[in-house]
Amino acid sequence: MADLQQQLPDDEDLQLSLFPDPPPFYKHFTTGNLARLQKIEKEATNGDDNTNESITVSKPFAAKLSAEQILALPTELRYLIPPEPPADDEDFHVFEVISKAKGTDVFMKDMEFIAKSLEAEDVLPGWTYEQLYPSPDATTQLTSKAASLDRQNYLFRFARSIVLSYISLLGIVAVDPVSEQKNEKLKDILTMVSNMHALINEYRPHQARQTLIWKMEEQVKRKKEEIEGVRKAGGKVREVLEEFARSTGSLVQGTGVEKKDDVVLPEQDRTGDAQRLMWEAMDDILGP
Incomplete structure (x- = not known):
C-alpha cells in the first residue's frame, strides 16, 4: 500500500474510480x-x-x-x-466478434476451430464435422416432417451408437494399439458427440422461454406474498386501532380530564396514557 501511494502523483485533483466515466x-x-x-x-x-x-x-x-x-x-x-440499423447480411463487430443481425452460425465456426486445432496438434488429422440428422432448410414449411424433428429420438440413437463405438474401440486397442482403425473409430465418436451437442443447442430457445416463464411466475408469487403481508398488517392495524378506541372510550368529552376508577386524571396524565397505548400498539404491529 505504501509503494502504491509513492507511485501516485501528489495531486489533489486526482480522482480514482472503479467504473469508467x-x-x-x-x-x-x-x-x-x-x-x-x-x-x-x-x-x-x-x-x-x-x-x-x-x-x-x-x-x-x-x-x-x-x-x-x-x-x-x-x-x-x-x-x-x-x-x-445493419442489414441482415451485414457484418458488425461486438466485442471483437463478427456478428450479423440475422445471427451467425457460431456452432459451425466452433467445429472449424476444433478441426484446425486437431490438425495443428496432429491429433485425428482430416476430421471434419458432419451433420448426421436432417435439418429444415429455408424453403421447408413448419408443418413438414423435417421441421418437426424428433430431437430426443436422435439423442438416444447417438448415445447408443457412442456406447457401441466405444466398446468396438476397446476391442481394436486390445488387439492392436496403433491400428489405423482406432483413429477412424475416434473420429466417428467425435462426430456423434458433436451432433449431440448441436441437437442440445437447439433446445436453447425453449430453455430461454421456460426460464422467462419461471422468472415471471416467481415475480407473481412474490407480489402475491407481499400483498398478503400488507393485508395481514392492515388487519393488525385495524385490530390495534379498535382496541385503542375501546381503551380510550372512558375519556370525558369536552372536560379535558379522564375519569378512571372514580379518579379524575389531569389532561397531561391522560395524554401520557394515550401515547403509551399507541407505542404498545406499534410494538404489536412491528414486533420485537
Missing part, C-alpha cells in the same frame, strides 16, 4: 437540443413538396434528413440521430 457526448442529450433538431426536421419537411403529413408522421425520428443535411448539423445535434 460515461462518454462525454451524453451531455448533448438535452431537451433543448431535441427541440432544435425537431425544428430543423420540420423545416426540412416543409421544404419538400412531395412529402405529405402521413409520411412525415410515420417516418422514424430524424429519418427524413438526408446525409448532407445530417453532416451540416452541429456536432451536438448529430449525436442525437441514431445510425441506420
Whole structure:
C-alpha cells in the first residue's frame, strides 16, 4: 500500500474510480437540443413538396434528413440521430466478434476451430464435422416432417451408437494399439458427440422461454406474498386501532380530564396514557 501511494502523483485533483466515466457526448442529450433538431426536421419537411403529413408522421425520428443535411448539423445535434440499423447480411463487430443481425452460425465456426486445432496438434488429422440428422432448410414449411424433428429420438440413437463405438474401440486397442482403425473409430465418436451437442443447442430457445416463464411466475408469487403481508398488517392495524378506541372510550368529552376508577386524571396524565397505548400498539404491529 505504501509503494502504491509513492507511485501516485501528489495531486489533489486526482480522482480514482472503479467504473469508467460515461462518454462525454451524453451531455448533448438535452431537451433543448431535441427541440432544435425537431425544428430543423420540420423545416426540412416543409421544404419538400412531395412529402405529405402521413409520411412525415410515420417516418422514424430524424429519418427524413438526408446525409448532407445530417453532416451540416452541429456536432451536438448529430449525436442525437441514431445510425441506420445493419442489414441482415451485414457484418458488425461486438466485442471483437463478427456478428450479423440475422445471427451467425457460431456452432459451425466452433467445429472449424476444433478441426484446425486437431490438425495443428496432429491429433485425428482430416476430421471434419458432419451433420448426421436432417435439418429444415429455408424453403421447408413448419408443418413438414423435417421441421418437426424428433430431437430426443436422435439423442438416444447417438448415445447408443457412442456406447457401441466405444466398446468396438476397446476391442481394436486390445488387439492392436496403433491400428489405423482406432483413429477412424475416434473420429466417428467425435462426430456423434458433436451432433449431440448441436441437437442440445437447439433446445436453447425453449430453455430461454421456460426460464422467462419461471422468472415471471416467481415475480407473481412474490407480489402475491407481499400483498398478503400488507393485508395481514392492515388487519393488525385495524385490530390495534379498535382496541385503542375501546381503551380510550372512558375519556370525558369536552372536560379535558379522564375519569378512571372514580379518579379524575389531569389532561397531561391522560395524554401520557394515550401515547403509551399507541407505542404498545406499534410494538404489536412491528414486533420485537
